[in-house]
Amino acid sequence: MIGIIDYKAGNAPSVLNALHRLGVPSSLVSSPDGLRAAAGIILPGVGSAKATMDSLKDMGFIDALEERVLKEGIPFLGICVGFQVLFEHSDEGDVDCLGWMPGEVKKYPEDMVRVPQMGWNEVKFVRRHAILSSLNDSEFFYFVNSYYVIPRDENIVLAKTRYGIEFCSMAAYKNMCAAQFHVEKSGAVGLKVLRNFAWMAGGKHC
Amino acid sequence: MLTKRLIACFDVKEGMVTKAHKFQNNIDIDTAENIARRIYRDQIDEVIFYDITASSEKRKIDLGTVKRVAAHVFVPFTVGGGIKNLNDMYDVLKAGAEKISIDSMAVRNPGIIREGAAAFGRQCIVLSMQVKRVAKTPRIPSGYEIAIDGARVFTGMDAVEWAKRGEDLGAGEICVNSIDRDGTHSGYDIEITSLISDNVNIPVIASGGAGNPGHVAEVFLKTGASAAIISSMLYSPAIGRNYSVKEVKEKLMECGIPVRPWIQDYSV
Numbered sequence: 001m002i003g004i005i006d007y008k009a010g011n012a013p014s015v016l017n018a019l020h021r022l023g024v025p026s027s028l029v030s031s032p033d034g035l036r037a038a039a040g041i042i043l044p045g046v047g048s049a050k051a052t053m054d055s056l057k058d059m060g061f062i063d064a065l066e067e068r069v070l071k072e073g074i075p076f077l078g079i080c081v082g083f084q085v086l087f088e089h090s091d092e093g094d095v096d097c098l099g100w101m102p103g104e105v106k107k108y109p110e111d112m113v114r115v116p117q118m119g120w121n122e123v124k125f126v127r128r129h130a131i132l133s134s135l136n137d138s139e140f141f142y143f144v145n146s147y148y149v150i151p152r153d154e155n156i157v158l159a160k161t162r163y164g165i166e167f168c169s170m171a172a173y174k175n176m177c178a179a180q181f182h183v184e185k186s187g188a189v190g191l192k193v194l195r196n197f198a199w200m201a202g203g204k205h206c
Numbered sequence: 207m208l209t210k211r212l213i214a215c216f217d218v219k220e221g222m223v224t225k226a227h228k229f230q231n232n233i234d235i236d237t238a239e240n241i242a243r244r245i246y247r248d249q250i251d252e253v254i255f256y257d258i259t260a261s262s263e264k265r266k267i268d269l270g271t272v273k274r275v276a277a278h279v280f281v282p283f284t285v286g287g288g289i290k291n292l293n294d295m296y297d298v299l300k301a302g303a304e305k306i307s308i309d310s311m312a313v314r315n316p317g318i319i320r321e322g323a324a325a326f327g328r329q330c331i332v333l334s335m336q337v338k339r340v341a342k343t344p345r346i347p348s349g350y351e352i353a354i355d356g357a358r359v360f361t362g363m364d365a366v367e368w369a370k371r372g373e374d375l376g377a378g379e380i381c382v383n384s385i386d387r388d389g390t391h392s393g394y395d396i397e398i399t400s401l402i403s404d405n406v407n408i409p410v411i412a413s414g415g416a417g418n419p420g421h422v423a424e425v426f427l428k429t430g431a432s433a434a435i436i437s438s439m440l441y442s443p444a445i446g447r448n449y450s451v452k453e454v455k456e457k458l459m460e461c462g463i464p465v466r467p468w469i470q471d472y473s474v
Binding site: 008011013014017018020021022046047048051110113114115116117118119120121122140142143144145146162163182184185186187188189190191192195 | 207208209210211246249251276277280281282283296299300301302304326327328329330378379407408409432433466467469471472473474
C-alpha cells in the first residue's frame with residue numbers, strides 16, 4: 001500500500017485518483033499510525049512551505065515519517081511543496097524544514113519572470129534512475145511554484161529546468177525521490193513516474 | 207522554457223456540458239464526464255468546469271460531477287460556480303479539483319480572494335472576470351467594464367484596476383473573458399488581454415471568441431497571455447469545423463509559439 005499524506009491543505013485526493021487509475025493499492029493517511037502499513041510514502045503539496053511544516057508538526061507526522069523514511073528506508077516521493085520541505089530551510093515563511101536533503105528554498109526573481117510559474121515546462125534529466133524508467137531524456141511536466149530548491153550537493157540533482165534561471169526540478173537521494181512538478185497532473189508522462197514509484201515500492205503487491 | 211497552455215472550458219448544467227452564444231440560447235453537447243474523458247485523451251493541457259447555474263439557483267456546486275470529471279482528468283482541473291466561502295472551496299478541492307475560479311463572488315466580497323489564497327495558496331485562486339468594451343471615462347479609464355451574474359449586471363468597475371487589485375489580494379491567475387466576443391468565434395479581444403497582461407505579474411488566461419487555431423496563435427503573438435481558453439472549436443456543433451488539440455498545437459508550433467509537444471503514445 002502506498003500511503004499519501006493528507007494534511008488538508010495539500011492535493012492528496014488528486015494523487016489518490018492517479019494511483020487508482022494505475023491500479024496501485026493506496027490510501028490517504030491523516031495520522032502517523034496510518035504510516036505503519038505503508039510500503040511507500042508520498043508527500044504531496046500545494047500551498048506554502050510554512051503551512052505544510054505547521055500541518056506536519058500539528059498532526060504529529062514528523063517522528064513517524066523520520067522513522068519510516070530515514071531509519072527504515074522505505075521508498076519516498078515528495079511532490080512540489082512536499083519536495084521543498086525536504087530541504088533545510090525555506091524563504092517562504094522563513095521556516096526551518098525537514099533537512100533530509102542538504103540545501104535551501106528561494107523565490108524566483110520576480111523582475112525576470114511571472115510568479116508563480118504556472119504551466120508545462122521541460123524537465124531535462126541529468127542522470128538515470130529507476131523512477132525515470134521508460135521516459136525520454138527530457139519530458140514536459142506541469143509546474144505551479146513560486147519557490148525553487150537549491151541543493152548544496154550537486155550529486156542529488158536528478159533533473160533541471162529553466163524558468164528565468166536554471167533550477168533543480170527533481171532530486172534523488174538514497175530511498176528518497178522528489179519532484180518540483182506535479183506528477184499526478186502531468187498527463188500520461190506524469191502517470192508513468194507514479195507507476196515507476198509504485199513499482200519501487202513493490203508494484204501491485206505493495 | 208515554460209510553454210503556452212491550452213485550456214478546455216466546459217459550461218456545465220445538471221451534469222451536461224452546454225454551449226451558449228453571448229451567455230444565451232444554451233444547447234446541450236454531452237455529459238461532463240464523457241467530454242472530460244475525450245478531451246484528456248486528446249492531450250489538452252488543462253481543464254476548467256463552470257457550474258453555470260449554481261449561483262443563480264443559489265445552490266452549492268455539483269460535487270458529484272466534479273468527482274466524476276476528476277477521475278478522468280490527470281491534468282490541472284479548475285472549478286467555478288456557486289463558491290461562496292472557504293468551506294465551499296475545501297469541498298471542491300477535496301472532490302479532486304486543483305484550482306477554484308471566483309467571479310461575481312469576488313466582486314461582492316473581495317476578501318474571499320485573500321482568504322482563499324491564505325488557506326490554500328495563491329496558485330489555487332483564479333480570478334475570473336467578465337469584461338465589456340465601453341466608452342472611456344474617468345471612472346473606467348481602460349474602456350473595459352466588469353460585469354457579474356452571467357454578464358447581466360454592470361459594476362462600474364474598471365477591468366484593469368480590478369485585475370491589479372485581484373493580484374494584490376492574492377489571486378494566482380486572472381482569466382479575462384470578453385463578453386463581446388463570447389461565443390462569436392471571431393477571435394479573442396486582443397486589446398484588453400494585452401492591457402491586463404501588461405499590468406499584472408501573474409499569469410493571464412485569454413478567454414472568449416476563439417473560433418480557429420489562428421485566433422489562438424494571434425492572442426499568444428500579440429499579448430502576454432500565458433494560456434488561452436478554447437472550447438467551441440473543440441466540441442461545439444454550432445461551429446463550422448471542430449479541431450483537435452493536436453491541430454491547434456501544430457498551428458502554434460508553426461508560428462514559433464512554445465507548446466507542450468503532442469505525444470504519439472498517451473496511454474500508460
